[in-house]
Amino acid sequence: MKLPMGFVFDWTKGRQKGRKWQPHSPINNIFNGKFFWDKYRLDNIDIHRLSILPAEISTIANSFTVIATDTEWSKTEKPKLPFDFNWQQSLPGRFDFYFKLAEGQKCMGLGERYSGLNVRGEKHTIVTTDDPHHSESMQAMYKAIPFLLTGKDNQFTGIYIDTGAPTRFDLDSELTGQGRIEVLTRRGFHVYIIGSSSMPNIVKAFTHLVGRSKLPSLWSLGHQQSRWSYFNEESVIEVAGEIRRRKIPCDTIVFDLDFMDEYRVFTRSPERFPNFNKIVADLSSDNFRVVTSVDPGVKEDPEYGLYKEGKDKNMFCKTPDGELFVEKVWPGRSVFPDFLRDDVRKWWAEKQAFLSEAGVTGIWNDMNEPAFFDVSEVFPEKLEEMSPAKEQLCVHQAEDGTIPHLEARNVYGLLMSQAAYEGLLAKRPNERPFVLSRSGAAGIQRYAAVWLGDNKSWYEHLNKSIPMLLNMGLSGVPFAGVDIGGFWHDCLPELLVRWYEVGIFYPFFRNHTSLGSRAQEIFSYVPKIEEMGRKLIETRYSLLPYIRNLFWEHIRTGAPLMRPLSWHYPLDSIAADIDDQFMFGQDILVSPILSRGHDYRPVYLPEGNWYRFETGEKFAGNSTYTIRFPLGSVPAFVREGAILPIIEPMQHTNEYHSKSIIFKIFADEAACSYFEDDGISFDYEKGAYNEYLISYSKGKLNTTTVKKGYASEHKYSYQKMGESKVQPLEL
Numbered sequence: 161m162k163l164p165m166g167f168v169f170d171w172t173k174g175r176q177k178g179r180k181w182q183p184h185s186p187i188n189n190i191f192n193g194k195f196f197w198d199k200y201r202l203d204n205i206d207i208h209r210l211s212i213l214p215a216e217i218s219t220i221a222n223s224f225t226v227i228a229t230d231t232e233w234s235k236t237e238k239p240k241l242p243f244d245f246n247w248q249q250s251l252p253g254r255f256d257f258y259f260k261l262a263e264g265q266k267c268m269g270l271g272e273r274y275s276g277l278n279v280r281g282e283k284h285t286i287v288t289t290d291d292p293h294h295s296e297s298m299q300a301m302y303k304a305i306p307f308l309l310t311g312k313d314n315q316f317t318g319i320y321i322d323t324g325a326p327t328r329f330d331l332d333s334e335l336t337g338q339g340r341i342e343v344l345t346r347r348g349f350h351v352y353i354i355g356s357s358s359m360p361n362i363v364k365a366f367t368h369l370v371g372r373s374k375l376p377s378l379w380s381l382g383h384q385q386s387r388w389s390y391f392n393e394e395s396v397i398e399v400a401g402e403i404r405r406r407k408i409p410c411d412t413i414v415f416d417l418d419f420m421d422e423y424r425v426f427t428r429s430p431e432r433f434p435n436f437n438k439i440v441a442d443l444s445s446d447n448f449r450v451v452t453s454v455d456p457g458v459k460e461d462p463e464y465g466l467y468k469e470g471k472d473k474n475m476f477c478k479t480p481d482g483e484l485f486v487e488k489v490w491p492g493r494s495v496f497p498d499f500l501r502d503d504v505r506k507w508w509a510e511k512q513a514f515l516s517e518a519g520v521t522g523i524w525n526d527m528n529e530p531a532f533f534d535v536s537e538v539f540p541e542k543l544e545e546m547s548p549a550k551e552q553l554c555v556h557q558a559e560d561g562t563i564p565h566l567e568a569r570n571v572y573g574l575l576m577s578q579a580a581y582e583g584l585l586a587k588r589p590n591e592r593p594f595v596l597s598r599s600g601a602a603g604i605q606r607y608a609a610v611w612l613g614d615n616k617s618w619y620e621h622l623n624k625s626i627p628m629l630l631n632m633g634l635s636g637v638p639f640a641g642v643d644i645g646g647f648w649h650d651c652l653p654e655l656l657v658r659w660y661e662v663g664i665f666y667p668f669f670r671n672h673t674s675l676g677s678r679a680q681e682i683f684s685y686v687p688k689i690e691e692m693g694r695k696l697i698e699t700r701y702s703l704l705p706y707i708r709n710l711f712w713e714h715i716r717t718g719a720p721l722m723r724p725l726s727w728h729y730p731l732d733s734i735a736a737d738i739d740d741q742f743m744f745g746q747d748i749l750v751s752p753i754l755s756r757g758h759d760y761r762p763v764y765l766p767e768g769n770w771y772r773f774e775t776g777e778k779f780a781g782n783s784t785y786t787i788r789f790p791l792g793s794v795p796a797f798v799r800e801g802a803i804l805p806i807i808e809p810m811q812h813t814n815e816y817h818s819k820s821i822i823f824k825i826f827a828d829e830a831a832c833s834y835f836e837d838d839g840i841s842f843d844y845e846k847g848a849y850n851e852y853l854i855s856y857s858k859g860k861l862n863t864t865t866v867k868k869g870y871a872s873e874h875k876y877s878y879q880k881m882g883e884s885k886v887q888p889l890e891l
């Protein structure tokens with residue numbers, strides 16, 4: 161047997177480590193600062209804000225997450241809040257919030273959780289952490305979004321704790337109906353209570369506060385091929401060549417760590433990538449974009465320009481004693497830019513020009529929790545309150561003075577991504593930046609897409625990717641995915657195909673694997689597997705017009721792309737418990753196979769009629785069916801009443817605008833709205849886009865132009881499901 165981590169062999173010491181049963185004893189309220197409530201109404205949704213200023217704190221500093229500027233708050237008495245919401249300061253460095261959770265009330269959101277969709281009945285630690293062992297007993301993960309969405313049916317409430325400090329949520333773990341949130345801070349902060357209202361309304365109001373994604377570049381929605389690492393120029397050329405030769409649609413090749421010179425950020429290896437710029441240019445002529453990893457740790461090396469300059473200009477985090485803070489990450493001993501400062505973000509953005517000028521179009525911010533290899537517990541599990549500044553690893557500088565690291569740790573990755581975003585934008589002002597981030601706080605969607613870190617090539621992790629991504633979406637983050645095929649371990653072919661069957665519906669669509677695992681590109685498997693993968697990836701590309709519609713919806717309403725069934729069917733109590741199926745927008749329901757050796761699974765279809773995606777076979781809703789999905793099939797159903805815009809096959813999105821789009825009509829009465837633009841610039845913000853309402857009724861197609869601001873090159877047609885006739889369409 162392998163002994164658990166931290167196991168002590170000495171009996172006496174071992175016993176000291178043993179944990180006692182400890183009831184949660186009520187602690188007195190020691191608060192003697194100021195607090196007040198105010199209120200704002202957004203489209204009939206109430207948002208209450210509680211401002212808490214502990215004694216001796218006169219202002220609440222910028223939290224970096226809430227950005228809404230149009231909110232006109234008006235003072236109010238303590239509102240009548242749902243479920244007995246109350247709070248107190250229990251310790252100088254800790255606040256506790258209490259509330260009741262009624263029978264059947266669901267809890268969702270909380271950003272990145274290794275959990276089913278309902279996060280109730282568990283404890284959750286929200287602090288950004290690099291823990292590559294994803295399992296049920298893990299607590300903190302890479303992202304920290306203390307936004308809880310709780311309620312049932314059409315009545316939900318959002319609770320957002322606006323702080324960069326750690327929080328712990330106990331959501332009725334003892335089955336007493338009690339919810340509790342610990343906020344470990346000594347600073348002032350806000351709490352937002354949104355609702356009650358429907359689930360989409362709460363997410364709309366929350367994303368109004370913390371911001372939404374912009375439209376992503378079309379290419380970033382395509383297939384991204386990655387691995388740790390394509391070690392040298394030859395391996396990159398080979399992979400790119402195989403992809404094109406075998407006609408596997410793909411837009412992006414990702415360069416992980418090893419393109420760098422001994423992991424020095426903003427360098428390239430002179431031995432392995434001597435012709436870095438040429439390789440990037442060649443890939444670009446072959447219609448690939450290049451995304452490179454960028455970690456925050458700057459190698460401590462007196463000969464290294466970035467280190468020297470950053471040190472001279474005082475850009476790095478310091479210890480509480482004012483020394484340079486040094487910790488180990490991939491490059492060995494490293495120092496960390498203090499991203500809380502505007503001048504540091506600007507400096508970093510300028511340094512990133514090294515990559516943009518080499519032709520790199522996307523930045524992958526990794527390890528930005530930030531990860532420290534030699535610190536076993538950045539946030540000790542037993543910590544009862546925020547430790548005093550002098551006991552912390554390092555400190556940051558912010559507008560209101562020095563902040564101990566843990567008070568702001570949760571926004572570090574967000575602010576690094578802001579720097580990356582602004583760096584890309586500075587170099588290509590009219591191109592939508594693509595940033596991918598591992599860490600993040602509320603509002604990360606303003607700057608970056610995210611993936612959920614180092615999963616494993618396990619069915620368990622394929623399975624969990626669904627509720628995890630659903631909770632990310634409900635927490636405001638639409639552009640998200642997980643490593644397709646799994647990061648750690650060898651991915652066997654059956655799992656890879658099953659993973660692509662789900663992955664084609666992840667908003668962020670990337671195959672990535674770790675050092676030492678078997679090759680995971682779909683063409684590294686036997687021809688029949690490659691063929692299945694190719695067909696699935698082609699399906700993803702065919703859905704790009706629909707995916708763009710969904711992002712258009714997100715920017716206006718905050719709606720995620722992957723949604724729980726209850727988003728659209730709030731009064732359906734069966735749908736409310738389902739988290740191994742999901743809605744991809746309003747019109748597609750995905751119901752994948754998630755276990756090895758299985759071909760059949762139960763599929764619950766909510767009210768209405770449904771058509772199997774690939775065959776058009778019709779099913780009546782409000783029923784559960786046992787349906788067979790042979791390996792390689794698209795496990796999806798289309799809602800009766802939908803019109804899906806489908807584009808012709810392509811190898812990469814540079815071909816997108818020259819391809820034809822066909823509107824597939826599902827049923828006698830159907831409708832959709834359709835959005836299009838150039839897919840790369842910000843001109844849509846100035847009106848350079850088209851939007852149409854398309855409806856089909858009594859055998860006739862009608863179109864209404866909502867906006868015509870863009871000269872599209874597509875040819876359009878339409879076809880009714882089950883009919884062979886394809887009719888041309890003028891838009």
Ligand code: GLC
Nearest residue numbers: 388416417453526613614674
């Ligand atoms: C981290 C990332 C992983 C990456 C690796 C090497 O583990 O999560 O995706 O491949 O670092 O950069």
